Amino acid sequence: MVCWNSLKVVELVEGDPIKNVLYVDLTRRRYWIEERNDLFQKYIGGSGVAIKLLLEECRRGVDPLSPENPIVFAVGPLNCVFPMASKTVAMFKSPLTGNLGESHAGGRSGIALRSAGLGALVIRGASDTPIYLSIYDGKASFRDARVLWGMRSSYTVGRVIREREPKAGLRTIMRIGRAGERMVRYACVITETYRHFGRLGLGAVFGSKKLKALAIAGTNNIKVKDIKAYKELYQEIFKSEITAPALKKYHDIGTPMNVMPLNKLQALPAYNLKSASLDGAEQISGENLARNYLGRRVACGHCPVSCIHLAALREPYEKEPYFYKTTMISYDYEPIYALGSMLGITSPEGLLKLIDEVEVAGLDAMSCGVALAWATEAVEKSVVSSGPDGTIVNLRWGDYNAYIKAVEYIVEQPNEFYKALAHGVEYAATKYGGLEYALTFGGNEMPGYHTGPAAHIGYLTGARHSHLDSAGYSLDQKILASKGEPTPTSVANTLFEEEAWRQILSSLVVCFFAREIYKPEVVQKALKVVGWDLSLEDMKKIGYEILALKHEFKRREGFKADALRIPKRILETPTPFGRLDEAFIRDAVKEYFARLPRSTNQP
Amino acid sequence: MFACSRRFGSAGLGKTAILIRSAGGIERGFVVQVCRACEDPPCAAVCPTDALKLRSGGGVLLEAARCIGCRLCVDACTVDAVLWDDESDKPMICVHCGLCVQACPYGVLELSKGG
Numbered sequence: 262m263v264c265w266n267s268l269k270v271v272e273l274v275e276g277d278p279i280k281n282v283l284y285v286d287l288t289r290r291r292y293w294i295e296e297r298n299d300l301f302q303k304y305i306g307g308s309g310v311a312i313k314l315l316l317e318e319c320r321r322g323v324d325p326l327s328p329e330n331p332i333v334f335a336v337g338p339l340n341c342v343f344p345m346a347s348k349t350v351a352m353f354k355s356p357l358t359g360n361l362g363e364s365h366a367g368g369r370s371g372i373a374l375r376s377a378g379l380g381a382l383v384i385r386g387a388s389d390t391p392i393y394l395s396i397y398d399g400k401a402s403f404r405d406a407r408v409l410w411g412m413r414s415s416y417t418v419g420r421v422i423r424e425r426e427p428k429a430g431l432r433t434i435m436r437i438g439r440a441g442e443r444m445v446r447y448a449c450v451i452t453e454t455y456r457h458f459g460r461l462g463l464g465a466v467f468g469s470k471k472l473k474a475l476a477i478a479g480t481n482n483i484k485v486k487d488i489k490a491y492k493e494l495y496q497e498i499f500k501s502e503i504t505a506p507a508l509k510k511y512h513d514i515g516t517p518m519n520v521m522p523l524n525k526l527q528a529l530p531a532y533n534l535k536s537a538s539l540d541g542a543e544q545i546s547g548e549n550l551a552r553n554y555l556g557r558r559v560a561c562g563h564c565p566v567s568c569i570h571l572a573a574l575r576e577p578y579e580k581e582p583y584f585y586k587t588t589m590i591s592y593d594y595e596p597i598y599a600l601g602s603m604l605g606i607t608s609p610e611g612l613l614k615l616i617d618e619v620e621v622a623g624l625d626a627m628s629c630g631v632a633l634a635w636a637t638e639a640v641e642k643s644v645v646s647s648g649p650d651g652t653i654v655n656l657r658w659g660d661y662n663a664y665i666k667a668v669e670y671i672v673e674q675p676n677e678f679y680k681a682l683a684h685g686v687e688y689a690a691t692k693y694g695g696l697e698y699a700l701t702f703g704g705n706e707m708p709g710y711h712t713g714p715a716a717h718i719g720y721l722t723g724a725r726h727s728h729l730d731s732a733g734y735s736l737d738q739k740i741l742a743s744k745g746e747p748t749p750t751s752v753a754n755t756l757f758e759e760e761a762w763r764q765i766l767s768s769l770v771v772c773f774f775a776r777e778i779y780k781p782e783v784v785q786k787a788l789k790v791v792g793w794d795l796s797l798e799d800m801k802k803i804g805y806e807i808l809a810l811k812h813e814f815k816r817r818e819g820f821k822a823d824a825l826r827i828p829k830r831i832l833e834t835p836t837p838f839g840r841l842d843e844a845f846i847r848d849a850v851k852e853y854f855a856r857l858p859r860s861t862n863q864p
Numbered sequence: 865m866f867a868c869s870r871r872f873g874s875a876g877l878g879k880t881a882i883l884i885r886s887a888g889g890i891e892r893g894f895v896v897q898v899c900r901a902c903e904d905p906p907c908a909a910v911c912p913t914d915a916l917k918l919r920s921g922g923g924v925l926l927e928a929a930r931c932i933g934c935r936l937c938v939d940a941c942t943v944d945a946v947l948w949d950d951e952s953d954k955p956m957i958c959v960h961c962g963l964c965v966q967a968c969p970y971g972v973l974e975l976s977k978g979g
């Protein structure tokens with residue numbers, strides 16, 4: 262076991278506003294700033310600082326939808342300084358899993374928070390009437406949001422706030438849709454219309470606080486240690502970003518470039534993972550969408566890649582000839598998987614309409630798609646119609662109109678069945694039956710990769726139960742390419758090291774798509790420019806420590822590694838490695854958790 | 865925007881003289897707010913202290929010592945190209961150096977005469 266108690270304490274650059282933590286108390290409508298050098302000096306920023314703040318702010322056992330659950334946002338020293346350091350980390354207690362809630366988003370959020378002169382933002386309490394917060398240069402205002410509450414579309418909410426608030430071009434506007442207001446456990450927070458704090462239910466936590474939106478901006482300067490070294494390193498990083506072939510692909514086709522290779526590999530979950538490939542997948546592939554629907558590409562603030570793809574969907578009005586409505590709909594691999602292949606939808610237009618509906622409501626696309634997929638199979642197997650109130654739900658693979666209706670029901674929760682579904686798949690399947698094909702890991706709905714053992718071991722062990730925690734899907738594909746012979750130990754160790762390193766990336770906070778550019782040596786140089794003088798060894802220790810702290814929070818809130826459920830379905834449908842062996846997965850999970858300290862050494 | 869700030873020796877967005885904002889929501893695309901180097905610049909005309917001097921080739925140069933921070937130039941510019949530096953409490957005036965042009969990977973910006 263690794264021992265990592267003594268972390269290096271760095272000296273922050275004089276005048277760097279990152280040490281400022283803005284505390285907002287929604288109950289008393291007060292705010293104040295505290296200088297928390299102690300946190301940033303040791304835990305850098307982003308995930309590192311956020312988990313410390315969460316442990317401080319969130320008492321053991323609080324109801325995630327009560328005023329006592331805090332919301333923490335944190336940025337890091339590289340935001341606003343180096344390109345592709347565009348992200349913000351959000352932490353809270355998850356209303357979906359009951360333990361660690363963490364999600365990351367870009368848009369302009371990272372830039373705006375750092376420019377507002379903040380390193381982190383802590384939101385406590387709850388308002389009794391709907392409000393939104395605007396935060397400029399560290400000053401917060403509580404604004405009435407009663408008129409915005411209940412508005413059908415999250416797009417409209419964004420538009421109204423855009424017109425009421427100043428600082429266009431410098432601000433982030435985060436908001437929830439009706440799903441958040443109605444506390445669907447996997448409601449998301451939308452930022453700049455097309456980016457999301459998607460996973461684990463931050464939108465529901467906003468809703469429980471009657472917090473409709475946040476507008477944040479500022480024009481703080483950020484001082485660097487050595488301007489000459491800064492400019493040189495900036496050019497170096499920037500150049501590698503605009504010349505990297507992998508990033509060019511993200512620009513050209515975007516994340517949906519994965520659809521075809523995964524389908525060919527038989528690793529694309531379809532029909533609630535009854536199959537690992539989809540007939541007609543090319544119709545919803547990145548190539549086809551780019552060719553026939555791509556209307557615009559956009560980027561997060563301070564990113565030269567612009568991987569965000571917006572489809573222009575042109576729909577004729579039924580009654581009037583030559584009259585069209587054009588909607589811009591953002592698509593990515595994840596919604597294509599969850600709302601497309603998982604539901605057997607191969608019509609690009611049907612898929613885009615469904616994605617749009619999910620965006621209008623403000624739901625996490627992945628959890629929503631997996632919930633609908635589970636519900637479809639439950640209907641197929643007549644599990645649901647035998648539910649307590651005899652609910653009849655007409656869901657059929659590929660029928661996107663029915664799914665659009667169902668999204669509305671998840672938000673409105675008109676009956677017991679949809680109330681249960683709004684709690685997540687684990688909850689609904691526990692109530693109605695059908696756990697064998699309930700695709701959840703630690704309570705979180707499955708991401709879109711059935712590539713092999715590492716992907717699933719990653720979902721089980723990851724602190725967020727996300728494919729991005731330790732990228733098992735990528736490890737599987739590497740093993741396949743090299744014809745390697747994985748063992749539970751080798752898989753557990755590789756995933757552990759990857760997840761620990763990613764704690765550093767998400768403390769900076771850089772986009773994970775830039776991970777090949779922000780190698781440890783580059784990160785070390787970049788941190789030095791902004792005053793964090795850390796050795797590679799120091800960084801490694803901090804990464805382990807952050808990961809251990811996350812698990813400390815999880816354990817404290819009742820997470821039990823040995824009680825993790827492995828959905829039967831993943832063992833039935835062959836992966837590119839063939840059928841998965843349950844004992845292999847269990848062993849690897851055990852080995853992974855053995856690497857964490859029983860109780861973290863608090864320094 | 866970041867390239868512009870870097871030119872002035874700082875990271876972040878406090879020192880940019882060019883602003884990119886959405887045209888009312890990202891779905892509608894973007895607008896670039898930048899000085900177009902007027903030959904007869906209204907910003908200079910309204911300046912009460914003559915802090916904005918005509919620049920050869922168009923546009924203006926800021927003589928910071930004279931500027932009293934009254935913001936009249938901000939209102940005078942028809943294309944909203946005078947941004948503000950909160951730190952010095954003076955306008956950010958584009959110097960037409962072209963660093964932003966070099967920084968754009970997609971050839972959106974161009975430094976040229978006329979147009």
Ligand code: SF4
Nearest residue numbers: 560561564566568772
């Ligand atoms: S690569 Fe995509 S997600 Fe990452 S910062 Fe750039 S635009 Fe945002």
Ligand code: SF4
Nearest residue numbers: 899900902905907941
């Ligand atoms: S700042 Fe505006 S008014 Fe002044 S020269 Fe530039 S474009 Fe013309």
Ligand code: SF4
Nearest residue numbers: 911931932934935937
């Ligand atoms: S802010 Fe300065 S430059 Fe602008 S008009 Fe006033 S004195 Fe002149």
